[in-house]
Structure formats: C-alpha cells, structure tokens
Amino acid sequence: MNENKKENDFNKNDLTGYENAKDSQFIELSDLFQDQALKSSVRLLILILLALNKRLGFTELLEIIGTGKGSLSNHIDKLVMNGYAKTKTILTLSGPRKVVEITEKGMQVYEKYLMIMEKLNKNIARS
Numbered sequence: 001m002n003e004n005k006k007e008n009d010f011n012k013n014d015l016t017g018y019e020n021a022k023d024s025q026f027i028e029l030s031d032l033f034q035d036q037a038l039k040s041s042v043r044l045l046i047l048i049l050l051a052l053n054k055r056l057g058f059t060e061l062l063e064i065i066g067t068g069k070g071s072l073s074n075h076i077d078k079l080v081m082n083g084y085a086k087t088k089t090i091l092t093l094s095g096p097r098k099v100v101e102i103t104e105k106g107m108q109v110y111e112k113y114l115m116i117m118e119k120l121n122k123n124i125a126r127s
Contacts, residue, residue, distance in 0.1 A: 028116045037082035038109065042067060043075050047084055050102035051110035058098040076100055084109060 033039055038047075045065060049056060056064075062072055079085040084106035089096045102110070 026120075029113075029120075035082065035109075037078050037084060040075060040078075042071070043079055044113075046075060046079060046100070047102070047106055047110055048113075050085060050100060051107060055099055055101040058100065061100060079106070 038044060042065060046061060049061065049064060058072070058076075061076075062069065065072060067075070076085065076087065079100075080087060083103055085100050086103055087098055087100050089098055091097075
C-alpha cells in the first residue's frame with residue numbers, strides 16, 4: 001500500500017473498485033452535500049418539508065422540526081442566502097406571519113436528492 005494513501009481514503013474521480021451502482025449513488029450524494037447549506041440534517045428536513053408543501057409558516061416548521069426559534073431562523077436564513085428558499089411576511093387577522101417557500105433551485109436540489117435516494121433504494125433491494 002502506498003504510504004501517502006490511507007486505506008480509507010477515497011478519490012471520487014478514481015472509480016476503480018467503485019463501479020457498483022450503489023457506490024456511484026454515494027458519490028452523487030456526496031457531491032450534493034458539498035454545498036454547506038445542505039450539510040445540516042435540519043436544513044435538509046426543511047427543504048424536504050417545503051418541497052412537499054410548497055410553503056409553510058415559521059410556526060408550523062417550528063412545531064414539526066422541534067428546534068428553538070433562533071436555531072430555526074438561522075437554518076432558514078442559510079437556505080435563503082443560498083437560494084433554496086425565500087421568506088415573506090403576510091398579514092393575518094392575528095398579526096404578521098412569516099412564511100417560507102421553496103424556490104425553483106430548492107425544488108431542483110430536492111428532486112436530485114430524491115432521485116439519488118430512489119436509485120440507492122432500488123440497488124439495495126436488488127442486493
């Protein structure tokens with residue numbers, strides 16, 4: 001074994017030994033998570049929830065996810081800064097309400113994530 005290369009080192013450009021379809025999906029998933037905004041499980045959950053619902057109120061997200069207000073606000077801000085979601089304030093009878101919507105870019109990332117997971121599931125089921 002080469003001294004400069006550890007046994008567990010992985011080079012995604014070197015697919016020698018990684019020709020199995022499952023491994024290529026892991027590479028795709030790894031590429032998707034190179035985006036700092038998607039490295040958090042909470043942000044990924046927010047993105048999935050928005051993809052399924054198109055739009056959710058801040059309070060609804062707070063109840064579903066169970067994080068603190070500040071934490072949720074920071075996660076949403078990170079998704080907004082990276083173009084995956086947008087926020088707007090709407091006026092209701094009970095006062096202003098913050099609403100979070102998924103953007104086209106957010107839907108594209110969700111669909112890519114879903115496609116990778118479906119491929120992984122099929123390949124695992126065949127094993």
